[in-house]
Amino acid sequence: MTAAVTHGVHHIGLTVADPEVSAEFFIRLLGWKEVRRDQKYPAIFVSDGVIMLTLWAAKGGLVHPFDRRSHIGLHHLALQVADQPALEALHQHLVDHRCVIEFAPELLREGPAMHMMCYEPGGIRIEFIWPGQGAEQ
Template sequence: MKSLTQGAHHIGLTVADLEKSAAFFTELLGWNEVARNEQYPAVFVSDGTVMLTLWAVKQEPSVAFDRKSNIGLHHVAIRVPEDSALDQIHQKLLAHGVEVEFAPEPLNGGPMRHMMCYEPSGIRLEFIWPGE
């Protein structure tokens, strides 16, 4: 059967600090801010392939997601264009005090490589080079 869908248009993430999360993507990773919605509020960012909608949390106190006990988003995996990009991202994150879960390493014996970190609101991100 032919798939009825064509990949992700965007991924919506609720974040604790809208400006810090937006800056993580735009300033550290070089993504573009596509739009803002001050009424919600939300910031839309894109790397040219995928768009993330960063929504400000509405209720305080907020509750952090726990991937081991909650149903929902486990992590977002972002593809990088080349192996060396993983090391560049890793160094940039460390230099800016971003929590890195693990440094770039082979995935399933390689040649794929990946790393995990947490953006400022605590959302788990994977950066992955598919080894192509």
């Protein structure tokens, strides 16, 4: 093939311990909207207007948290922010709401891009990144 047959991301499905709690993180703390629910799975669909996440409920009694160093699967979800002040403000907002922060905003490699890493309530690593002016995304 000479051209890609895909056209970007439609949605990303994440298995979480409690879809209600994870949806609350995206909706209340990040300003996302709930798109719909599917009680058969159960799942909650949330979106920022560009990307949609499906938050699936983990089945079974014992939930095993993901270990990015030893399990195959999602290492982290990276979400872009508008600029450095937005990244700094988001960091403070998440700190104020007692989110688990892996590291505060810092340069990505030599910069000018900056990023930070936190965990949503279900333990999935979320990276927030500002690519920097003129930087590759």
